[in-house]
Amino acid sequence: MSTQVHANLTEEQVRQISGELDEPEWLTETRLEALDALADLEMPDVIRTPGRDWTNLHELDFESFVDPLNAAEDKDQVGPADAEVLSWAEAVAEHEDLLKEHFGSVVDLQENYLTALSTALFSTGTVVYVPEGVDAEDVTIRTEQNSQSLFNYTLVVTEESSSVTILERQSTGQKQDEQYYSGVVEVVAGENSSVQYGSLQNLSEEAYNFTVKRGDAGTYATIDWIEANIGTQLTKTEVSTELNGESSETQIVGAFYGHNDQHFDLDAKVWHRAEHTTADLVTRGVTDDIARSVYEGVQDVGSEAWDTSSYQRENTLMLSDESEADASPKLIINNHDTEASHSATVGQIDQEDLLYMTSRGVNPRAARNMLVEGFFVPVFEEIAVDELREDLEELIATRLRTRD
């Protein structure tokens, strides 16, 4: 497939972005290679069944979104003193070796058209570096998009026996008719370290969003993701962990609430590549109005991944008859020493539950809202970051209150 977007994009633009960030030559080259590759790259994989594409990315007119030289944002990058939380430009200046080692080491920067586009054009980013033995709590990254397009890059590196909790929020400041947010997040979790990465996406409902977040878990390392999607018109995300170290673990917790004509295409993936690894994937979401959700969950167990435990649950609650929920939880198992399961359900609010509550004098609307909030509880319980949980609860409650 060839989208025409690169006709609009030039080497000069990429050089200008790279130059403004004072990047060394190898980084500029990496960007230019990604730009060159655009012509041959495909859109990210979407599920196709006879007669339908679950998400149609080809219809998007990227040319009209991308405005690489006018990126504008409002950003906070805050963290405790003993960890380093740097802007991309600071990281380039102070930690070139770290970037050289890890930039593009987890996500293939030319994996598809949109990752390459992001690589060529990102103008902002965050690098979190946690030295050996340091426990860093409350790293906060807040990005408010004020331009038509914004390309963001995040790298998290934790050294041996360290830990970090990161809370990332995306929102829209100045709204425009159509906006595009693109993010690439790489997490490199060193031996026996622990990363908790929470993300709350609440961009404007006119925005398009493409994000890939992927972690590489070393020996005894843990990577826990929380992925909450509330905003955008169309979101295509992947949250994934490669369990490359023995006894590494991951948890992917997802929550979404789509209404109006929102379309969420959410992938949760885990690759078990070493012995004694554990994964737990839990996603719950609501679809309302004519919203549509697409969920793909993949548990891939390699032939060397002895003694694997891998679990996946996905539940969708449909609040309206016109909404649509598609799901495909997949198991790819190449080692028999595995305990793996997955389940997925789609349904509506249980009428008996509703009757129970209304018969006790709760008005139907309040009863419904309580049941929806209750539906999310198993996911809330998995969110260890209080602030993220509270924000998400509030966003869901607000959205419910605006409903009839």
Place this chain on the structure above:
Amino acid sequence: MSSEQDHLKDTDTEARFEFKKEQNAAVKSDKGLTEEIIRMISEDKDEPDWMLERRLRALKQYQNMPMPTDWPGQPDLTQLDVEEIVPYIRPDVDQREGVDDWTDLPDEIKDTFDKLGIPEAEKNALSGVGAQYESEVVYQNMQEQWEEKGVIFCNMDKAVQEHPELVKEHFMTTCVPPSDNKFAALHGAVWSGGSFVYVPEDVTVEMPVQAYFRMNSEGMGQFEHTLIIAEEGSEVHYIEGCSAPKYGTHNLHSGGVEVFVGEDAHVQYSTVQNWSKNTFNLNTKRAICEENGTMEWVSGSMGSKATMLYPCTILKGRGATDTHITIAFAGEGQDIDTGAKVYHNAPDTSSTIESKSISKDGGRTNYRGLVHIADGAENSSTAVECDALMFDNESTSDTMPYMEIEESKVDVAHEATVGKIGDEDIFYLQSRGLDDDDAKKMIVAGFIEPITEELPIEYAVELNRLIELEMEGSLG
């Protein structure tokens, strides 16, 4: 188990399938697929023009469609060269529509089916039997009592001649059109043999009817077509069995099955597939189910090099029900990619899919399934359950379900598990005096019991024997 079944238990199952007969063909087409070959097949069958036209149209569609190569994790079909396959072999049998007495068959064909135990099974448990050898049905018989009630069970070629109206209306039109997929188009062009079953209103065929398909020649393709029409309130159970001896080159089986389940009708379609491990098994099977009709698919896939088969039910009428029970067993060099498709297109429809798979010695199984609930199919429910058992880390077990839910008043559940045989279970059985092999066999037999109990006992015994055979000697 009664003594009647002992003959099944005592025979050496492997020897029963693994024998080759000399090829004595009356007509054998060239390899490959050309308009000339299609015309030759049609002429040899003395077909009406409309059927020839359908074949040629299907051939065009086949030529214009790409090979399916972009399915995630699909079996490798690169070794399949349709141009090298002989699509049509008519065995040398006097009577074209098949004899109704086994003794009228040439010795080598009669011997084949004797070894497969078909005449024996016919006596004991079946309402009717059809037997296909290469491209043609060579034996066809049904008990008189069903004929008297208007039940038709004949070979598909005969149905084209004798029931043209029914065939014209139903043959590869609304259910499986050739445009459905490349191998359905191929099938539409070169189909030969198969069964035609017609059950009139309110008739219940009490014992199953069976068709057995045998490929004997090297490098051939078998393309039988099965058309079942069950009128309102009727009931029938159709069983098909398939086997072939193993050759060095590849065989292709690309059958087409169309089932029309009328209002309140009930059709069960059971398959025990044991193609040799050089066979590509690429089938299209589909049922359309009217109001309150019930369709049941029971499938056991043991054989073939690669299978791609997803029996499909379209729940068209209110209150229609579908049940899928499938078991797949993949050993060395096998890739069994099978599953189910259900379209809920009407309110109050329900479906249940139960899939069991076993993979060992480097074999791969995949459950690939699609459940689609259309907008307006209120109060529909579906439950999918997939369980997989793995024996070693050379093998692969995949599960790829797809759920498309456009209606909110539904109950949708999917569950899957994958694991190895429990050490504790084996220990328990060993402590009761079973050796390791027997313990594993017993656990596997228990694992697939939900399937075997759906089959008449002959077939259940057969299925168990086949699985035991697959497991023999290779368990540590």
